[in-house]
Amino acid sequence: MDLPAQLGSLLRAGAVLTGDDMSAYLQDWWGRQTGPALCVALPKTTEDVAAIVRACADAGRAIVPQGGRTGLTGAGVPGACDRPPVILSLSQMRRIRKIDAINGSIDVDAGCVLSDVQYAAICMNRLFPISLGSEGSCQIGGIISTNAGGTNVLRYGTTRENVLGLEVVLPDGTTWDGMKALRKDNAGYALRHMFIGAEGTLGIITGAVLKLHPLPNVHSTAWVGVADPELALRLLNRLQSCCGERLTTFELMNEEQLASVIAYRPIAASPIDAPWHLLIELADMSGPELLSEMLLASLEAAMNASEILDAAIAQNGTQRDNFWALRHGTADANRNIGHVLSADISVSVSSVPRFLTAASAAVRTLYPEAQIVVVSHMGDGNVHFAVRFSHRDWGRYDDPAGTVVAIRTIVNDCADALGGSFSAEHGIGRKLIDELRKRTDQAGFQSMQRLKDAFDPQGIMNPGCVLGEQDQVS
Ligand SMILES: Cc1cc2nc3c(=O)[nH]c(=O)nc-3n(C[C@H](O)[C@H](O)[C@H](O)COP(=O)(O)OP(=O)(O)OC[C@H]3O[C@@H](n4cnc5c(N)ncnc54)[C@H](O)[C@@H]3O)c2cc1C
Numbered sequence: 001m002d003l004p005a006q007l008g009s010l011l012r013a014g015a016v017l018t019g020d021d022m023s024a025y026l027q028d029w030w031g032r033q034t035g036p037a038l039c040v041a042l043p044k045t046t047e048d049v050a051a052i053v054r055a056c057a058d059a060g061r062a063i064v065p066q067g068g069r070t071g072l073t074g075a076g077v078p079g080a081c082d083r084p085p086v087i088l089s090l091s092q093m094r095r096i097r098k099i100d101a102i103n104g105s106i107d108v109d110a111g112c113v114l115s116d117v118q119y120a121a122i123c124m125n126r127l128f129p130i131s132l133g134s135e136g137s138c139q140i141g142g143i144i145s146t147n148a149g150g151t152n153v154l155r156y157g158t159t160r161e162n163v164l165g166l167e168v169v170l171p172d173g174t175t176w177d178g179m180k181a182l183r184k185d186n187a188g189y190a191l192r193h194m195f196i197g198a199e200g201t202l203g204i205i206t207g208a209v210l211k212l213h214p215l216p217n218v219h220s221t222a223w224v225g226v227a228d229p230e231l232a233l234r235l236l237n238r239l240q241s242c243c244g245e246r247l248t249t250f251e252l253m254n255e256e257q258l259a260s261v262i263a264y265r266p267i268a269a270s271p272i273d274a275p276w277h278l279l280i281e282l283a284d285m286s287g288p289e290l291l292s293e294m295l296l297a298s299l300e301a302a303m304n305a306s307e308i309l310d311a312a313i314a315q316n317g318t319q320r321d322n323f324w325a326l327r328h329g330t331a332d333a334n335r336n337i338g339h340v341l342s343a344d345i346s347v348s349v350s351s352v353p354r355f356l357t358a359a360s361a362a363v364r365t366l367y368p369e370a371q372i373v374v375v376s377h378m379g380d381g382n383v384h385f386a387v388r389f390s391h392r393d394w395g396r397y398d399d400p401a402g403t404v405v406a407i408r409t410i411v412n413d414c415a416d417a418l419g420g421s422f423s424a425e426h427g428i429g430r431k432l433i434d435e436l437r438k439r440t441d442q443a444g445f446q447s448m449q450r451l452k453d454a455f456d457p458q459g460i461m462n463p464g465c466v467l468g469e470q471d472q473v474s
Helices: 005-009 021-027 046-059 114-123 140-146 227-246 255-265 288-304 317-328 330-335 349-366 391-395 400-416 433-439 442-455
Strands: 039-041 064-068 086-088 096-100 105-107 164-168 175-178 206-210 217-224 247-254 276-283 312-314 338-347 373-377 383-388
Touching: 005 046, 005 140, 021 064, 021 086, 046 064, 046 086, 046 164, 046 206, 064 206, 096 114, 096 433, 105 114, 114 140, 140 206, 164 442, 175 288, 217 227, 217 288, 217 317, 227 276, 227 288, 227 349, 247 255, 247 442, 255 317, 255 330, 255 373, 255 383, 276 288, 276 317, 288 312, 317 330, 317 373, 330 338, 338 400, 349 373, 349 400, 383 391, 400 433
Parallel strands: 039 086, 064 086
Antiparallel strands: 096 105, 105 206, 164 175, 164 206, 217 276, 217 312, 247 276, 247 373, 338 383, 373 383
């Protein structure tokens, strides 16, 4: 029996797709990464996943674990290969297993969509704080495997800080049950951290215990214009001093980014005319007046100190939603307008202005026809630095692949020079393997290889992803 038929016999009817039925599973969100697959398996339970992995391990067949395919490094779909893998999609595993509001924890299947988990938490008057533009599609297993960040990291940390326990099917088909809902647990190595950010190369996450927080019932949101990122930094410092933990969001974008969001989908007008824009949000459980007074007082003081050009505070839920729509519209605009090459770097928060100055100057010198488009989780030191070409200009390059590498190198060198990282929150995937090799010290890279070999000696888990070709199934 061939492998798809064998998997079909292990699962319920209709749970293995082949041929044209696979097409929706073969392409990532950008539409840039696609590759062949032997079949798509759609397990419903952890036992199903274990059975699929055992069968693939016996057959020496690679597996690509797949969530919502919103990842931005091409890791959730197969790459070009001679021996197509099995795609293991978690999309049918969507059970909320348990919520413990007092403990502040929620147990979920890894295929739960992020927004469903956020909603389940709200129903219990709690917050699951990870929030991304893709939250209506990305899955819990996907955000854990990429250690996603998003717009609330400033206060609540990345996904890593919000995972208490995991259940993982290991590459030999055994299941590790680490579904502990504990704040303190020093019993041996913290295994869950091996799988967080591993991009499906060490095992398949089937369940997770996530940390919940008290649900803020009051928000105060402002759209602020500043002359440059250095002044934005001063405002950040002021808000952190005045508002402390209440500051949940501090997002920066340049006017080119805002203009493209509005041009692509005119959902809302620009609230302010300025070269740089900030979306700022405070959240708390106190009365609404206190929070908006606090924000207003800080912005007035910033205005008097000539730190900001103008500000608009949302007066109601609709205005708040409009501000957020402008922020969440950036990814769609960048995907659809021109040809965009995007970097996802991080530096220390105080170095963001220096990075922006250096990277912009370096790119403009060599590619004066390109437009620089910036959107930044500035409060976390994370910059999405995009270089946009018109399709006509891009079509003139004889060596597009070489140009991609050249621009990536210029931008990542600027982050490196400031002690930063070339991969802040999107991971390595199939896109940044060469950068990982080039920019990680030898001891670090070898340790990663040893870790991979220890967990996955056959190299069947998402081969070619993160560490590159040496991981191909032998
Ligand atoms: C509009 C938009 C906005 C975004 N904004 C942000 C943002 O602000 N911050 C941010 O950090 N990211 C952002 N992202 C990217 C982000 O990486 C993904 O949204 C998400 O983290 C990946 O989840 P997914 O379920 O789509 O996973 P996929 O894309 O399907 O897979 C991603 C990786 O996880 C692995 N994987 C998936 N599920 C499992 C599992 N159960 N077990 C093991 N491995 C698994 C895959 O093999 C792959 O390596 C954005 C993306 C989009 C499209």
